[in-house]
Amino acid sequence: xxxxFELRMRFADAVEEMDLVEGYCTHRSHWVARAAIAETEMxxxxxxLILCNGDKVPVSRKxxxxxxxxxxx
Numbered sequence: 001x002x003x004x005f006e007l008r009m010r011f012a013d014a015v016e017e018m019d020l021v022e023g024y025c026t027h028r029s030h031w032v033a034r035a036a037i038a039e040t041e042m043x044x045x046x047x048x049l050i051l052c053n054g055d056k057v058p059v060s061r062k063x064x065x066x067x068x069x070x071x072x073x
Contacts, residue, residue: 024067027060040073047073 007014015031023033032049039050047059049072059067067073 024070024072025063026067027058027063030057032057034070034072037072 011029011031015025018031018033021033022035023031025031026049032051036051036053037049038052041048041050043056047064047067049057049059049067051057059073064073
């Protein structure tokens with residue numbers, strides 16, 4: 001909501017830095033804050049998160065159970 005920032009670091013390290021923000025890994029290269037998730041949809045039989053800014057983020061099979069347990073999917 002306040003802009004976009006870029007940092008160069010390992011993805012796992014970046015996710016670890018987000019420990020104070022509720023969010024989820026959705027794919028090997030995507031982490032999403034729960035507050036940014038506006039809705040979900042199915043695209044070609046696979047779940048996709050639609051963010052408040054309109055971006056669409058894929059959900060991989062590996063992370064789908066976590067999102068289902070959280071009640072997002």
